[in-house]
Amino acid sequence: MVHGRVSRLSVHDVRFPTSLGGHGSDAMHTDPDYSAAYVVLETDAEDGLKGYGITFTLGRGTEVVVCAVNALAPHVLNKDLGDIVGDFRGFYRQLTSDGQLRWIGAEKGVVHLAAAAVLSAAWAPWAKQEGKPLWKLLVDMDPQTLVSCIDFRYITDVLTEEEACEILRQSQVGKKERVEEQMLAHGYPAYTMSCAWLGHPDATLKQLCSEALKDSWTRFKVKVGANLQDDIRRCQLIKNMIGPEKTLMMDANQRWDVPEAVEWVTKLAEFKPLWTEEPTSPDDILGHAAVSKALAPLGIGVAIGEQCHNRVIFKQLLEAKALKFLQIDSCRLGSVNENLSVLLMAKKFEIRVPWGFPVCPHLGGVGLCELVQHLIMFDFISVSASQDRMCEYVDHLHEHFKHPVLIREASYMPPKDAGYSTEMKEDSVKRHRYPDGEVWKKLLTAQGN
Template sequence: MTHNIYTATRIRGLSVRDIRFPTSLESDGSDAIHPDPDYSCTYVILYTDTDFKGHGISFTIGRGNELVVEAVKSLSHLVVGKDLKDIYEDFAGTWRALTSESQLRWVGPEKGVIHLAVAAIVNALWDLWARTEHKPLWKLLVDMEPEKLVSTIDFRYIGDVLTKEEAVTMLKEMQHGREAREERMLTRGYPAYTTAAGWLGYSQEKIERLLKQFMAQGWRHFKIKVGQDIEDDKRRCKIVRDIIGQDMTLMVDANQKWDVDQAISWMKELAPYKPLWIEEPTSPDDVLGHAKIAEALKPLGIGVASGEMCQNRVIFKQMLQAGALNYCQIDACRVGGVNEVLAIYLMAKKFNVPVCPHAGGVGLCEMVQHLQIWDYISVSGTTKDRIIEYVDHLIEHFKTPRKINHCHYLAPKVPGYSVEMWEKSLLDYEFPYGAKWNALFDEGRYKDPRKGPPPWVEHRVKGDIIHR
C-alpha cells in the first residue's frame, strides 16, 4: 500500500448530484411493477487535498432520487475531514459509523433511502482507494491479503453464520491458481446474459428484432419480464422460445409482482417454456415465501433468483439459511456498498449458492463486473451456474464503460470502480435544470418541476463540505 498517500491525504469535501435519464420515453427498463422508470443515480464525488477523487453512485429509477441526495448530504460529515489512513485502516469501523449514526439510523436502519445513500458514499470511498493504488477495484480486492480484506467487513448480525476466521480461511484456500484465473478474466472474460430485449413495455416487433440482433452477436442467454398478464406472458415466452430455440437459456423476472401462491401457480403455467429461474417472484423481504416457492418449483426444474432489492446482509443471511435462493443476486448499491457485498459473497460461498449479479440501470454493469471477477478469482473459482446481467443502455455516459467481448465482460484495466461519468453528461442530465431536462420540460413531455432559476451556479462551499 502507498502509505505515504494515506498519511498525507484528507477528504476535504463531497459533492452530490441528482442525475436522471428519461428512459421511460422508450419503455427501457419497464417491468410488472415499474412501468415507467427513468434510470437515475445519486452521483457522489469525494474531493481530497491531492489530485485524487473518488466517484460513487447509487441507482434509482426517477422520483425519489432527490431523497437519496439529501440523505447523502446528511451523512457527509462522517467522511469529510477524515484522513484516508484512518478510513482504510478501519474500513469496517467507518462503514459502521455510516450505518449507525445515532439519529439517522432511525430512518433505516441499514435499509431504504438511508442505505442507498450509504452505498453511494461507500462506493466512492472504494473508487478512491483503488485510484490511489493505481488498480481497478477487482485487482485491489484480489491483491489484498485475506486478513486485510476481511477486516473491511462488519460482521455484526451475521457472525452466527459466518465468522471472520471462516472468511479468512475461505480466501486462503482459493489462493492456489489465482494467477491463471486472473489471466482468464483479462483475456476471455466473465459470461453474461442480456435483458435488453425483454422489457415488458416493448412491442412484439421490437422483441423479435432485438432477439435476432443479439443472437447474431452471439448471445445465448436471455431474460424477459413477466407478471402483469398470464396469457400475455405465455405469448411472449413462446415468441422468445420460437426464436432462440430449445438449447438456449431463458430466464423470467416478475419484479416482486405476485403473492406466494400466485407465484407458484403462475410459474407452473410458464414451466413448458423451460425458464432457468424466476426472479423476484414475491416481496423481497419474504424469506419463508421465497423458500416455499423454491420448494414448489424444484420438481419443475425452475430455480428462484432474488436479491436485487434485498435490504441488507441480514436478509441475505436468512434467505441462504432457509434455502430460499437457488441463485443469489447481489446489487452493487442496494445494500451498503462494497463492504457489505463482500460479506454476501462469502456467505453465498459457505451455502454453495452461485451469485449472479443484478445489473443494468445506471452504472450497475460497470460496478458488478469488478465484484463478480473478484468472486471468480478469489472466492468461488468457477463460472459454473454463474452469469452477469448485461444491458447496453446509457453506456455512452461513462468514461471507462464495461467492455463486452463475445458476450463476456472483460476485466477492466483502468484504476477505480469504473463509474466516473463525463461532465457533459452530468450537466445535461442533472435534474431538473440540466439542458436535456430543460428541453423535455419545454416540449411538454414531462411535467415541469422547475421553480425559478437553478439554486446553484457552481459548487457551494460550506467549510469543508461541498454540496451541489
C-alpha cells in the first residue's frame, strides 16, 4: 500500500491559448482556451513521491477552481496517503460533504471539479507506488477493496455495495484474455473529434478529415447546432469524404431546447448519425428521455454525460432510458471513485434495454485522454466485457504530459508507465501558467493588457 504524509499542496492555473486556432470550439463554447487546475501533492516519503491531479477547464474561471482546491486543502494536508486510500470512501465523503463547503456544491460545478483534481492526485501515487498503470491497479484489485472506494450515498436504490461486488466477481471470466489478446494486442477503439470543430472553415475540415482517413480513423464526430444550413453543408462534406460505411456522430453541446432538438436532428437524419450528443441541458433527464424517444424511430441515439455533474444524474438517465450512449468524464465526476459507481450502474442497467447503455467517454481537453483511457480499459476488462464501445480522441496538447497517450490504428494502446498519466511536464506548466507564464505574458502584452 502507498505511504507518505502530504506535506504540501500546490495548485496551478495552466492555460493554453487554443481559442487562437478555433480548436475546441462548439455551439456553446465559441472561444475556449483549454486549461487546467493542476494539483501537486508533495509528500515526505523517502522516494520523494508526489501526487499529480488535474481538472479540465476552458480558460476564464480556472482561477475559481484553483481557489476551491485551496479550500479543500485542509482535508488533505498532513494526512498519510496510505490512510487516504485505505479509507477512500471516507475521504471522498469528507471532500464532497464538508459541512460548510457543500452548500456551494454539493457534488457539482466548481467544488466537484476541484474535488476531482484532489482525488486524482491521491489515486496517481497509489498506482505509482504499486508500480502499475492505474488501469492495471484497478483490474488487479479484489472486488471488495475496489467497491470500498465508492460512496454509494444516493444510489443504493439502484445499486448496493453487494451488487457492485457481485458484478465485479461475475466479470472475472475471460479477464486474462481481454487483457492480453485484446487490450495489449489491439488497444481500445477510438473515434476522432479533431476534424470538425465549429470554428474550422470547410477547407480545414476537409484537410483534417483527409489526414484522419489516412491515419485509419473510421469514426468521426462533427459539431453542430449553431446554424442548420452550415450543419447540413458540413455533414454532407464529411459524409462525402468518409463514405457510407464509416461512422458519423453529431454533437450539439446543449444548444437546443427539447422540441428544437427533435426538429433540428430530424433535418440532419439523412446523414445517418450514430448519435446526437448533448441535444439539450445536461440537467434535463426527462428532456433527454423525450428526445431519445422521438429520435429512436430514426435510428439515432442520444449520447450525454460530459457535463452531467454526478452519479445521481447518471442514475436517473439510466432509469429513465434517457440516453443510449453514456459519456463519463474523468474530471467532471469525482475522479476514479465516482466514475467506478457510474460504470457499475451502467452494467447493472444494461439488461434493461436492447442497446445495453455502452459507455463511450468524453475525452479531449487537457489531460482527459490521458486519464480516461485508464477507466475505459478497466471497464472493458473488469466490468462490461463489451466490444461495442469507443472512446473519443482529440489530437492536441498531449505533448505537455510526461506520459502522453499512445494511439495506434485509431485505438488507444494501454499505458505502461506506473501511475495515472496525470503528470505534466514542468516546463509546460511553467510556460503556460496564467497570467505570469511566458506564453501569456507575451499574449497579454500583445493584447495591451
